[in-house]
Amino acid sequence: MTTWIDDRWYVAAWDSEVDSEPLARTICGEPIMLYRRLDRSLVAMRDACPHRLLPLSMGIREGDSIRCRYHGLLIDSEGRAAEMPLKNDPVNSALCVRTYPVADRHRFVWIWIGDPAKADPDLIPDLWPCSSAGWTFDGDYVRIACDYRLLIDNLMDLTHETYVHEGSIGQPELMEAPIETHAEGHEVVVTRWMPGIEAPPFWRGALKQEGLVDRWQICRFLPPSNVIIDVGVAPVGAGATVESHDQGVRGFVIDAITPESESASHYFWGMARNFDVDDPGFTARFKRQQGGVFAEDVAILEAQQRSIERNPDLSLRAFNIDRGGMKARVVIERLRKAQLSPAEMPPA
Amino acid sequence: MTTWIDDRWYVAAWDSEVDSEPLARTICGEPIMLYRRLDRSLVAMRDACPHRLLPLSMGIREGDSIRCRYHGLLIDSEGRAAEMPLKNDPVNSALCVRTYPVADRHRFVWIWIGDPAKADPDLIPDLWPCSSAGWTFDGDYVRIACDYRLLIDNLMDLTHETYVHEGSIGQPELMEAPIETHAEGHEVVVTRWMPGIEAPPFWRGALKQEGLVDRWQICRFLPPSNVIIDVGVAPVGAGATVESHDQGVRGFVIDAITPESESASHYFWGMARNFDVDDPGFTARFKRQQGGVFAEDVAILEAQQRSIERNPDLSLRAFNIDRGGMKARVVIERLRKAQLSPAEMPPA
């Protein structure tokens, strides 16, 4: 059994990564090829010709089909053989490639690895800040040689910023604000609410206003392996609450994580924001800074993965600060074991 | 049990690769050292000193013997200890290195990996065009990280030329000529006879004559893992037939394949021809072109091998075009299981 949930939507790529030429990417242990039809609709199929297993991603695009580069078997965009290597040979209609449910949503391409009959698009995690009016969103992709759950642990605990990001965004004050952790159905929420504090420079610049602020950092885990972090400030007295806080400036750190294997992950990260939305210079500067911060995490996470492999007699321990990550792991474990059908899912 | 036939002759090297200094090469999973005695006769032995297993190929040549570079044990060319590290110590006559039957034939060095009692030189595959009067032969060596049977599949099916060699020798017309496949004892023959066609530029230049030609491509698999492809053209009306076609110009693409391991192969390739035999410029140009074509195959075959390893739930399928390769695999399987003694072999 794998360490991930099969019957779920995973981010396979940024929407802009997938185009007419096939993109090869191993997702949840399966070699997969992604491309778009002429009408821009998505195709995801196993990246192996059903004839002699050459990766189809090495093939030649013909209309919406892919012709294998080895012997020329033509596979249509539904994964069915459309033409044999010898054009006059009758096509064996049983000859097909496994295709995967795939969807464009929130600027990402989502894929469903498990039972396709269960692939309800309504189960795609609701990353609404990535695609809502009044918001702008950009980010990047990096592969990390670590178990995807280590990255979830990392994102559900903001105390690591003090040490991992000492030279960039770490601030000892963050450690002092109390944290509240709770579950909402299959989601896990870690809330840090900092009322009436001095706004740090980044947020003061975004708010364009002097004075004390209420500040928040709310990490939300959405299965199978996404974390969105609601961050921002509002002027004191504007009425911001944990439940509702659109009175100031607000952003979401978006983290979509997809297992490549038991020991490597695809990491799609970005920032959605509702301020300075028409300033591409802000977007570019912030993306560069955020990339630098995440590179610090990559170094730690890959060292942690190697250390886990080299110390098979030792186990991870959880402290108070790990409550969010631990609860997320409990959710993963529960869903993984049950492989719940959509009908069995509690309402979001 | 290995995937190859043990009791057979395999090409270990080009004849010119083996000289007085030992050549180390792993053949059918066994580390082997090859060299020539002062009289130019061949030696093949396990590449490990019987004392402390240092590769003997790192040793020092002394007459026809090899002195181990570690402690100086002297091994004669029959694999027997001839002198101990301390010269006065009596030699243990039981101390020996496994030697392998080895032979010079058809410009190659052949080795017999299995039971040496069965190593009948008459069983060396008859690659006569490599060493016959009126013919010239040259080629090269490349290691390919793939199962040797994938390379046999490749060579016994010429339809892949259209796609793999699209930019070099591929021609859509080749796909239209009918193919006939049959077995001859332990050999498999795939014949494509193209009567009365326009000669392609290469063959017109070789024939030095205008007009329509009969053209042929006849692939022959010779166990354990050799493929020779009889190619050429003769003027229409000259009387060329599938059985006899020396009326025009003729060549043989020579492919001798030797397993290194289950997932890597030695590939010795070349071209023998009976035209322009005294033109070394032709030889050099053709070898360079052929090397470029085979580099295209190497890229495909190594991608195929990796894909097979990454998709353990999928199997190779065979179409009509694979009939030659499939029949060759049946022969390999039959001989591999039986490990037939020479007496059990049907006449060639």
Next chain:
Amino acid sequence: MTTWIDDRWYVAAWDSEVDSEPLARTICGEPIMLYRRLDRSLVAMRDACPHRLLPLSMGIREGDSIRCRYHGLLIDSEGRAAEMPLKNDPVNSALCVRTYPVADRHRFVWIWIGDPAKADPDLIPDLWPCSSAGWTFDGDYVRIACDYRLLIDNLMDLTHETYVHEGSIGQPELMEAPIETHAEGHEVVVTRWMPGIEAPPFWRGALKQEGLVDRWQICRFLPPSNVIIDVGVAPVGAGATVESHDQGVRGFVIDAITPESESASHYFWGMARNFDVDDPGFTARFKRQQGGVFAEDVAILEAQQRSIERNPDLSLRAFNIDRGGMKARVVIERLRKAQLSPAEMPPA
């Protein structure tokens, strides 16, 4: 079961390699971090934070403690948690990292991997020439990708010098002197005594005197995996004997070997001498030369290791010249199986 003795002192590092910043080194299969407290005393502990297993060697030194770079757990130099990531959280006193007995002796840092209750400092091998008045000692470190026992074999047999060190220190005459091998408790001694010979240039220069000399080479194996080689010359008639030979010039080749894994070793080598002790130029020249000689051994040993792995059907054989190495392996095997407590050890 490992191939080495657990309940013994191994060299972990040169004393000068270990300082205030942690040094990471895998010893007998265990990832370990070494550093010195402010008072220069030694600390050795498992190189993994007990919280999320990040290597502690990536951490931040605070006083004598190490703060983990991930979440800031503070580990004191006894391996106990001293401060939680959230400073106000109560410290779990059961939270600790395995520490290892460690000692400074003979210019090396020694570590005890097995049962710490048995870690008697009197069991540290007596490498007295490295730290005695009237002697000087220097050397270096190299990692070798081979089983540590292959290196012991190499050092307990001086006949390999003729071939491995043909271009450097090898001399055919060495092969002619008789060798005597015997055990002394858990130690093994190989003695070569060469009375009344012409001194080779190196030793004549060291002796600063003309005339015939008595020369010796006495290899001594000290468990778990150290070899010291007593070498030197004395003028004929000065009274040097195998038992007592301080009449001329004398040196010790020091070899401390520590398994990293079953197939890789740490090799700490050097030369201690009682002549020209105040000449650092001599020390530097000799160290450079000795490094070149050992590089020749590294090439042989790594080739031997690979050959052993590639020839699983073949075994190492022992000749007369291997008697010293074989006896050392017998001692290792005996101690390894018994994991003798100090009380069970015969007097040195």
